[in-house]
Structure formats: structure tokens, C-alpha cells
Amino acid sequence: xxxxxxxxxxxxxxxxxxxxxxxxxxxxxxxxxxxxxxxxxxxxxxxxxxxxxxxxxxxxxxxxxxxxxxxxxxxxxxxxxxxxxxxxxxxxxxxxxxxxxxxxxxxxxxxxxxxxxxxxxxxxxxxxxxxxxxxxxxxxxxxxxxxxxxxxxxxxxxxxxxxxxxxxxxxxxxxxxxxxxxxxxxxxxxxxxxxxxxxxxxxxxxxxxxxxxxxxxxxxxxxxxxxxxxxxxxxxxxxxxxxxxxxxxxxxxxxxxxxxxxxxxxxxxxxxxxxxxxxxxxxxxxx
Amino acid sequence: xxxxxxxxxxxxxxxxxxxxxxxxxxxxxxxxxxxxxxxxxxxxxxxxxxxxxxxxxxxxxxxxxxxxxxxxxxxxxxxxxxxxxxxxxxxxxxxxxxxxxxxxxxxxxxxxxxxxxxxxxxxxxxxxxxxxxxxxxxxxxxxxxxxxxxxxxxxxxxxxxxxxxxxxxxxxxxxxxxxxxxxxxxxxxxxxxxxxxxxxxxxxxxxxxxxxxxxxxxxxxxxxxxxxxxxxxxxxxxxxxxxxxxxxxxxxxxxxxxxxxxxxxxxxxxxxxxxxxxxxxxxxxxxxxxxxxxxxxxxxxxxxxxx
Amino acid sequence: xxxxxxxxxxxxxxxxxxxxxxxxxxxxxxxxxxxxxxxxxxxxxxxxxxxxxxxxxxxxxxxxxxxxxxxxxxxxxxxxxxxxxxxxxxxxxxxxxxxxxxxxxxxxxxxxxxxxxxxxxxxxxxxxxxxxxxxxxxxxxxxxxxxxxxxxxxxxxxxxxxxxxxxxxxxxxxxxxxxxxxxxxxxxxxxxxxxxxxxxxxxxxxxxxxxxxxxxxxxxxxxxxxxxxxxxxxxxxxxxxxxxxxxxxxxxxxxxxxxxxxxxxxxxxxxxxxxxxxxxxxxxxxxxxxxxxx
Numbered sequence: 001x002x003x004x005x006x007x008x009x010x011x012x013x014x015x016x017x018x019x020x021x022x023x024x025x026x027x028x029x030x031x032x033x034x035x036x037x038x039x040x041x042x043x044x045x046x047x048x049x050x051x052x053x054x055x056x057x058x059x060x061x062x063x064x065x066x067x068x069x070x071x072x073x074x075x076x077x078x079x080x081x082x083x084x085x086x087x088x089x090x091x092x093x094x095x096x097x098x099x100x101x102x103x104x105x106x107x108x109x110x111x112x113x114x115x116x117x118x119x120x121x122x123x124x125x126x127x128x129x130x131x132x133x134x135x136x137x138x139x140x141x142x143x144x145x146x147x148x149x150x151x152x153x154x155x156x157x158x159x160x161x162x163x164x165x166x167x168x169x170x171x172x173x174x175x176x177x178x179x180x181x182x183x184x185x186x187x188x189x190x191x192x193x194x195x196x197x198x199x200x201x202x203x204x205x206x207x208x209x210x211x212x213x214x215x216x217x218x219x220x221x222x223x224x225x226x227x228x229x230x231x232x233x234x235x236x237x238x239x240x241x242x243x244x245x246x247x248x249x250x251x252x253x254x255x256x257x258x259x260x261x262x263x264x265x266x267x268x269x270x271x272x273x274x275x276x277x278x279x280x281x282x283x284x285x286x287x
Numbered sequence: 288x289x290x291x292x293x294x295x296x297x298x299x300x301x302x303x304x305x306x307x308x309x310x311x312x313x314x315x316x317x318x319x320x321x322x323x324x325x326x327x328x329x330x331x332x333x334x335x336x337x338x339x340x341x342x343x344x345x346x347x348x349x350x351x352x353x354x355x356x357x358x359x360x361x362x363x364x365x366x367x368x369x370x371x372x373x374x375x376x377x378x379x380x381x382x383x384x385x386x387x388x389x390x391x392x393x394x395x396x397x398x399x400x401x402x403x404x405x406x407x408x409x410x411x412x413x414x415x416x417x418x419x420x421x422x423x424x425x426x427x428x429x430x431x432x433x434x435x436x437x438x439x440x441x442x443x444x445x446x447x448x449x450x451x452x453x454x455x456x457x458x459x460x461x462x463x464x465x466x467x468x469x470x471x472x473x474x475x476x477x478x479x480x481x482x483x484x485x486x487x488x489x490x491x492x493x494x495x496x497x498x499x500x501x502x503x504x505x506x507x508x509x510x511x512x513x514x515x516x517x518x519x520x521x522x523x524x525x526x527x528x529x530x531x532x533x534x535x536x537x538x539x540x541x542x543x544x545x546x547x548x549x550x551x552x553x554x555x556x557x558x559x560x561x562x563x564x565x566x567x568x569x570x571x572x573x574x575x576x577x578x579x580x581x582x583x584x585x586x587x588x589x590x591x592x593x594x
Numbered sequence: 595x596x597x598x599x600x601x602x603x604x605x606x607x608x609x610x611x612x613x614x615x616x617x618x619x620x621x622x623x624x625x626x627x628x629x630x631x632x633x634x635x636x637x638x639x640x641x642x643x644x645x646x647x648x649x650x651x652x653x654x655x656x657x658x659x660x661x662x663x664x665x666x667x668x669x670x671x672x673x674x675x676x677x678x679x680x681x682x683x684x685x686x687x688x689x690x691x692x693x694x695x696x697x698x699x700x701x702x703x704x705x706x707x708x709x710x711x712x713x714x715x716x717x718x719x720x721x722x723x724x725x726x727x728x729x730x731x732x733x734x735x736x737x738x739x740x741x742x743x744x745x746x747x748x749x750x751x752x753x754x755x756x757x758x759x760x761x762x763x764x765x766x767x768x769x770x771x772x773x774x775x776x777x778x779x780x781x782x783x784x785x786x787x788x789x790x791x792x793x794x795x796x797x798x799x800x801x802x803x804x805x806x807x808x809x810x811x812x813x814x815x816x817x818x819x820x821x822x823x824x825x826x827x828x829x830x831x832x833x834x835x836x837x838x839x840x841x842x843x844x845x846x847x848x849x850x851x852x853x854x855x856x857x858x859x860x861x862x863x864x865x866x867x868x869x870x871x872x873x874x875x876x877x878x879x880x881x882x883x884x885x886x887x888x
Binding site for chain 3: 301302304305307308309311312313314315316318319320322323324325326327329330389390393394396397398401409410412413414415416417418420421422423424427428432457460464465469472473487488489490491493494511514515517518519520521545548549552569572573575576577579580581584
């Protein structure tokens with residue numbers, strides 16, 4: 001009885017495989033983009049829009065983290081590798097053969113639990129908090145409440161950017177770590193006295209964004225580099241892109257996506273940037 | 288004459304069917320073993336490259352307390368001490384097993400010995416249902432309910448081994464309970480009848496006969512629960528705080544092997560030390576699974592001898 | 595202490611502890627349902643998800659979860675059955691069998707993230723299946739096999755040896771005894787094992803993140819050509835399941851109503867597992883009736 005059923009099921013499975021093999025060939029094409037989980041919603045939305053406009057072309061977008069994106073594009077296993085950081089900054093990657101396509105800019109801001117009594121800090125104070133020299137909000141004129149530092153996982157693009165521009169050469173204290181921006185926001189929202197950092201798009205009413213040296217974390221301030229904690233969103237290809245990959249990257253950079261989708265998701269269109277920054281952090285004005 | 292001889296020397300239809308069945312079932316088991324071996328090879332070969340390719344000493348890895356992959360210490364060796372995670376993993380595993388075991392055994396006794404009818408009707412479906420709750424949901428309930436509760440009772444941030452223990456306790460309960468039920472059910476009926484016939488009370492029968500006879504099975508259940516707790520990642524990661532430092536109390540943020548493993552895997556590049564050392568953590572997990580296994584086997588054998 | 599008194603106390607304690615378990619579990623379920631049920635509507639269950647706007651549903655994820663579950667079961671159930679039959683009926687008590695059992699148990703205690711990464715490097719990258727249902731089903735098979743094999747073996751072992759002897763005495767071969775006598779008798783146990791396994795598969799996220807993928811391309815439910823990417827039947831398309839969707843929303847989701855969607859999706863997941871349990875139970879009873887009456 002059971003065996004018969006299993007046999008039947010197996011036959012069905014076999015038929016399905018045969019059907020897969022013999023089904024009529026459809027004129028479809030797809031590419032895979034893997035990497036930064038922060039970039040996934042953006043690329044996914046753009047991919048859907050692209051597929052709607054170009055029938056039969058599919059953009060398959062997966063997360064997995066910037067490290068995964070870079071190693072997979074380096075190995076040539078995918079068509080596009082999404083990353084929040086420069087390939088050069090990551091060890092073990094042959095950055096020379098990768099071609100960088102910067103599609104957007106994202107600002108990163110420190111966030112705290114509402115009710116600490118502090119809304120503005122200097123860059124030095126922020127550094128001292130993350131290196132453990134300041135441990136109570138009272139030292140910054142706030143409430144007498146111990147500071148809990150919450151970091152993103154080491155190697156995360158957001159953390160790398162934050163540490164590059166806030167900590168410089170110094171090292172963060174060993175602290176709590178979380179893997180994703182969503183969890184970070186939730187913990188900061190619910191745990192009194194906690195400080196962490198997220199991309200602008202994750203800031204909601206539940207948490208309070210700090211201004212630094214009285215500069216507010218806004219897209220305008222990022223565009224002219226008054227707010228220095230920001231990073232590019234890279235889409236790397238292995239060699240010059242061709243075919244569908246090239247077409248899709250062009251689409252990402254088209255005015256259509258840049259001025260609507262990218263802004264809707266709280267990213268900054270690459271064309272709005274007044275300055276350009278290289279791996280070492282040197283800036284040059286955009287002509 | 289020849290025909291008869293042929294009939295005897297030819298395999299009968301039955302013999303053919305028999306060897307066919309035997310072969311099929313053997314192929315299945317061989318396939319599974321092959322998969323296991325290839326996973327073992329895959330994990331371990333990556334795990335040992337920390338020591339052979341990147342030349343980290345095993346002692347620094349197992350007993351070092353500083354976990355900052357990518358940075359080197361004063362002596363020029365990478366800071367990849369995994370002790371904080373090892374302690375964290377053992378902590379949550381042992382504590383959650385201590386919490387879960389009595390409850391699971393009690394529930395199993397209830398379902399098998401005391402009231403099989405209500406047990407089957409209420410407890411069993413609920414237990415089976417709970418297996419299906421994804422760990423990420425457990426994690427979020429932990430983050431929303433358990434962590435704030437711990438914070439308001441004990442102070443601190445609420446993240447730590449205690450919160451992780453409570454979440455894991457609920458998570459491994461269904462596994463341990465359903466296996467404990469199997470273990471109790473496997474005890475032959477006549478054991479109970481003999482004991483009751485000799486005038487023992489129900490509890491005496493349960494305690495002195497059924498539980499004793501089921502000990503190896505119960506231990507397997509607990510070890511399975513412990514193995515699940517040891518390997519659980521997503522839920523623990525949300526409530527333990529993931530601070531790679533030696534836990535000083537049950538309510539300070541800590542980390543486990545799995546929480547660090549899951550958290551960092553996507554952010555590291557294959558083939559680098561930062562990535563290899565994560566596979567070394569996975570290798571520890573494997574070795575632990577093996578040790579758990581050997582332990583049950585040993586206890587099972589001892590139990591069998593004492594009978 | 596008086597044994598009668600001890601009996602009463604012990605039984606009381608057991609009642610209390612069982613009560614606590616039911617209480618914890620019931621409040622857990624109620625909590626999930628109470629948060630999620632208000633979000634569930636026909637539209638929520640059928641519409642595709644949105645990546646950053648309000649009003650996304652879980653239609654495709656729900657379909658993917660069931661499809662993946664069926665495929666995984668198709669691959670793993672026969673394998674586990676064969677393996678369990680070997681272990682229970684053919685294996686001799688020697689070191690090889692011991693080794694096999696140890697191997698299976700080690701596999702079962704592997705963290706699912708390791709299984710997922712193994713699947714990623716082997717199925718997705720090495721075998722070039724890409725992020726697909728097929729890769730996901732294979733990874734889930736690895737994840738599922740040990741427990742399923744074990745529970746089926748346990749179910750087979752509960753059948754008394756007398757049944758086997760009776761079969762053999764009637765001149766049946768060992769294999770025939772297994773298929774005609776032991777399997778039908780063990781069927782209810784096997785089905786329970788499969789339900790438990792199905793529940794685990796349904797809720798698994800970590801093993802799928804890197805294999806079946808985290809995106810659910812729009813499906814065209816009128817397209818049944820299995821080679822087309824929009825066809826629901828295609829096993830080479832990426833397929834985010836319900837559990838993965840919950841994980842994704844909670845970790846990096848930017849939709850404004852993420853909390854509600856995740857609460858709703860969790861409730862749907864629980865309800866699906868519940869429904870699944872009920873149906874399998876009903877089928878199990880029916881099958882047993884058919885066998886015992888025949």
C-alpha cells in the first residue's frame with residue numbers, strides 16, 4: 001500500500017523532471033545578483049520594475065552579505081556582486097579584475113534610545129563612546145544612565161563605514177553585536193541607554209538619530225559631504241558587463257530609477273552627489 | 288533432469304526480490320553515509336586550514352579569550368580566541384537541558400502512564416505543532432517578551448545566557464518530550480503489569496520500573512535536545528547579545544559558537560582567515576555532536592549491563 | 595514516607611508540570627495568533643510581497659513553502675524509508691552499523707546554517723543549480739534525513755518480532771515480510787514521524803537562506819510550462835519560503851508595515867502547520883482502517 005503510493009509519487013516526480021526537460025523552450029533570460037542585504041530591497045524592487053518593462057528578462061536578487069557578494073563575484077559564480085564596501089577594502093579579493101558600478105549613496109547615522117537627554121555629540125565624543133572612554137550619558141550632559149554600545153557584526157559594510165569615519169585608527173570595545181539593521185533598530189528602541197548606528201532609511205520614530213557637531217543626518221548634508229559617515233552602494237561585475245547584465249546596470253543608473261526608486265527607498269542618487277570619494281577617503285568635487 | 292537442475296541453480300523469483308530489496312535499502316543507507324562523510328570532509332577541511340594555512344596555534348584558538356578576527360595581537364598572532372563562545376554554547380546548552388528535562392519527562396509520564404487519552408488529545412498535538420514554529424519566531428518572541436522581562440527583574444540589558452536559556456528551553460521541549468514519550472512507550476507492558484501485580488503503587492512502578500527501563504531512551508532524548516540547543520542559531524543570536532567576551536554572569540551579554548558563526552558568515556570572504564576560523568567553530572560543533580553521541584552510547588551500554 | 599502519599603504527591607507534581615507546559619505552549623500559540631490573525635485576509639494570502647511599500651502579501655511564499663515541502667518529502671521519504679528498513683531489518687550488530695548510526699546522529703545535530711552553507715557551495719555553486727527550489731529541496735533533504743530515518747526506524751522496531759517470525763514462517767522472504775507485514779503495521783508511526791519532519795521543514799529558514807534564496811519572483815499561475823521562470827512548477831527558480839520571508843522582514847526589511855506582515859506571516863505559518871497536522875492525522879487513521887479491515 002505504502003510502497004505503491006511511494007512508487008506513484010516517484011513516477012510523478014520523474015514525470016515532472018521529464019516535463020521540465022522536454023517543456024517547450026521559452027525565450028527567457030535571467031541574471032543573478034548576490035550580496036549586501038542592505039541593498040537587497042533596492043535591487044529587488046528595481047529588478048521587478050525592469051522585468052515588468054522587459055518581458056522574459058529576470059533579475060534574481062539574493063542577500064547573504066557583502067562578503068558573500070564579493071567572494072561570489074570574485075569566483076565568477078554570479079553576474080553581479082552587491083557590496084556596501086570597496087572591494088579593495090576586503091582581503092582575499094582580486095579587486096583588479098572587478099569593475100565597480102556605484103549606483104547610490106547611503107548615509108549612516110548614530111541612533112540612541114529616546115530619553116537619554118542627549119541629541120547632539122561631537123565626533124570625538126562619539127569616538128569615546130565606542131572606544132569605551134565615555135560610559136554614562138551624564139558625562140555628555142544627559143541622564144544618569146549607563147551607555148550600552150551595540151555594534152553590527154564585524155565585517156558588515158555599515159560597521160566598516162562607521163568605524164572608518166568615526167573611530168579612525170582606534171578600535172571599538174568588545175560589545176554586543178547584531179547581524180541586521182532591523183534587529184539593531186528594535187534593540188535600540190527597547191533597551192534604555194543603547195547606542196548603535198544604521199542607514200538613514202532604517203531611522204523611525206522608535207529611535208532617535210543624533211546630530212554630530214550640530215550637523216543633522218540628512219541627505220542634503222551627505223550630498224555636500226558635511227555629513228561624512230556615508231558609503232557607496234557598489235554593484236561589482238567580473239570584467240566589463242555584457243548583455244543583460246550591462247542592460248540592467250544601465251537601467252539602475254537611468255534617471256528613471258535614480259530619481260524615483262532610489263529616492264523612494266531613502267538612498268541618495270549617485271547623480272546628486274556634489275563630491276566623489278575614493279577608497280582612501282580623498283574627496284574631489286564632481287564637475 | 289536438466290530442467291530441474293536449472294530450476295534449482297537459478298535464483299528463484301523470491302530470491303531475486305529479496306536481493307533487490309536488500310540492495311535498495313543498502314543503497315539508501317550508503318547514500319546517507321556518503322552525504323555525512325562529504326559534509327564532514329567539507330567542514331573539517333575548511334576548519335583545519337586556520338591551523339595549517341594561517342598557522343594559528345590550536346591552543347590560542349581553544350583557550351584564547353579575545354575574539355577579534357582580522358586583528359593581530361601584540362605577539363603578532365591573530366586574535367581568534369574562541370573560549371568565550373565555547374563557554375557560552377556550553378552554558379546555554381547545559382542550562383536549557385537542566386530546565387527542559389524534568390518538564391519533558393513529566394509530560395511524557397503524563398502522556399504515557401497517567402492519562403494517555405487527554406495526553407494524546409491535547410499535549411501531543413500541541414507539542415507536534417510547536418516543532419513547526421520557525422526559530423526566527425521564537426527569537427522575536429524572546430526579544431519582545433523574554434528580554435524585557437529579564438531586564439525588569441534582574442536589571443542590566445536583559446541580553447545574555449539566561450534569556451537564551453529560557454528561549455532554548457521552550458524550543459527543545461517538543462523534541463525532548465516526543466522522544467521521551469517514545470522511550471516510555473518502548474517499555475514492554477508486562478514490566479508494568481508485573482510491578483503492579485506485586486503491589487507497587489503507580490508512582491513506584493513509574494519510578495522504579497518504567498523510568499529505569501527507559502533510562503537509555505530518555506538520555507538519548509535529552510542528548511538530542513542538547514544537540515539541538517547546541518546547534519540552534521537564529522533564535523539564540525537574537526537574545527544572547529552576541530558579545531564575544533567571557534560571560535561574567537547569566538545576565539551579561541555573551542555569545543555562542545552558532546551565533547557568531549551565523550552572524551559573521553555572510554560578511555567574510557571565502558578563503559581568508561576571518562572565514563576559515565568560522566569553519567573552525569563549525570568543526571567544534573561537529574566534534575561536540577560526536578562527543579554527545581559517544582556519551583549516550585556509553586550510558587546506554589552501561590544501562591544494558593546493569594539490567 | 596507512605597508509598598500512597600508519595601504516589602499522590604508525585605502524580606500531583608507531574609500534573610502540575612504538564613499543566614505548566616501546556617500553559618507555556620498555549621500562551622505562545624495564542625500570542626502568535628493574537629498578533630497575526632488580524633492581519634490575515636484573503637488578499638494577504640494571495641497577493642505577492644512588496645519590497646518596500648505597504649500592503650505586501652505572502653501568496654507566493656506560501657505556495658513556495660508547500661511546493662518545497664512536497665519536493666523535499668519526495669526525495670527524502672523514500673531514502674529515509676530504505677535506510678530505516680536496512681537499519682531495522684538487515685543491519686547486523688557490528689561496528690559498521692554503529693558507525694552508520696553515529697554518522698546519522700552527527701548529521702542530525704549539525705546546525706542548519708552549516709547544512710545551508712554546504713548546500714550553497716555544492717548545489718548552488720558547484721553543481722550550478724543556482725538559487726533554486728531544487729537546491730533548497732536537496733539542502734532540506736540533508737537536514738531532514740537523520741530525524742526521519744530515526745523515527746521511521748523506531749516505528750519499525752515497535753512491531754513485535756513475532757510478526758516477523760510469522761511472516762518468515764509463512765514462507766515470505768525477508769523483504770516481503772517487511773513490505774507486506776511490517777510496513778503496514780508501522781504505518782501510523784511512520785506517518786507521525788513524517789508530520790514531525792514536515793513541521794520542521796516548514797519552519798526551517800537558516801538552511802534555505804543560501805540555497806532556495808531570499809527572493810520570490812512573481813509567478814504566473816496560469817503558466818504551467820515547467821521551464822518558464824514564471825511558472826509555479828519550475829524547480830530551477832529562486833523561491834523564498836514563508837519562514838525565510840519572516841526572517842528577511844525582521845532583519846533587513848524596509849517596508850513600513852513590516853511588523854504586521856511578519857506577525858501575519860507567522861500566524862499563517864502556524865495555521866498551515868496545524869492544518870497539515872490535522873490532514874495527516876485524518877489520512878493516517880483512514881489508511882490504518884483500510885489496512886486493518888482488509
